Amino acid sequence: EPEVTQTPSHQVTQMGQEVILRCVPISNHLYFYWYRQILGQKVEFLVSFYNNEISEKSEIFDDQFSVERPDGSNFTLKIRSTKLEDSAMYFCAVPGDWQETQYFGPGTRLLVL
Amino acid sequence: DAKTTQPNSMESNEEEPVHLPCNHSTISGTDYIHWYRQLPSQGPEYVIHGLTSNVNNRMASLAIAEDRKSSTLILHRATLRDAAVYYCILRPPPPAQKLVFGQGTRLTINP
Numbered sequence: 001e002p003e004v005t006q007t008p009s010h011q012v013t014q015m016g017q018e019v020i021l022r023c024v025p026i027s028n029h030l031y032f033y034w035y036r037q038i039l040g041q042k043v044e045f046l047v048s049f050y051n052n053e054i055s056e057k058s059e060i061f062d063d064q065f066s067v068e069r070p071d072g073s074n075f076t077l078k079i080r081s082t083k084l085e086d087s088a089m090y091f092c093a094v095p096g097d098w099q100e101t102q103y104f105g106p107g108t109r110l111l112v113l
Numbered sequence: 114d115a116k117t118t119q120p121n122s123m124e125s126n127e128e129e130p131v132h133l134p135c136n137h138s139t140i141s142g143t144d145y146i147h148w149y150r151q152l153p154s155q156g157p158e159y160v161i162h163g164l165t166s167n168v169n170n171r172m173a174s175l176a177i178a179e180d181r182k183s184s185t186l187i188l189h190r191a192t193l194r195d196a197a198v199y200y201c202i203l204r205p206p207p208p209a210q211k212l213v214f215g216q217g218t219r220l221t222i223n224p
Binding site for chain 1: 145147151155156157158159162200207208210211212213214215216217
């Protein structure tokens with residue numbers, strides 16, 4: 001079962017600031033996914049990333065968002081200019097064997113003030 | 114994205130079996146039935162998945178109706194640690210991409 005860590009666990013930022021959320025899978029993956037969950041709401045898909053390219057994105061993933069694999073191992077989600085409504089838990093996920101399942105990290109709780 | 118219907122909440126007692134239902138009347142022939150759960154303050158966690166036949170693993174069992182329009186996740190002996198939101202998700206075969214979460218069923222376990 002793949003393990004995924006995310007940093008930071010919590011981040012507080014001012015509206016308009018840039019934030020970078022990091023995801024570090026223990027083993028090497030070509031696929032990864034980002035999801036978010038606003039407090040009290042359902043988990044929502046943001047983007048999937050395959051082999052250094054975005055393979056699918058939701059309408060939530062607008063120009064303020066970007067994803068990267070900066071050094072071949074960890075993955076980042078950048079929000080360029082945060083808004084109050086970006087406050088949420090952000091989860092990254094990687095596929096299991098045969099890509100049939102997804103394994104989620106513990107999440108980053110982002111609070112935009 | 115194919116839709117599933119689950120009860121908003123269910124309650125059960127510790128050490129008793131729990132049957133969590135899911136309706137998916139518009140399921141396509143190639144959709145897999147996945148179950149994930151989310152414990153409080155944690156990310157979603159894979160539980161089990163299947164296509165047509167019933168499935169068992171160390172966490173749970175999945176019973177799939179013959180017409181595949183419904184399924185039931187069975188926790189054979191619930192513990193307090195099984196209290197979570199359980200999501201039933203339809204997913205195309207690999208290389209499938211996203212998971213589409215609904216509201217799920219909030220399961221409460223009474224001691």
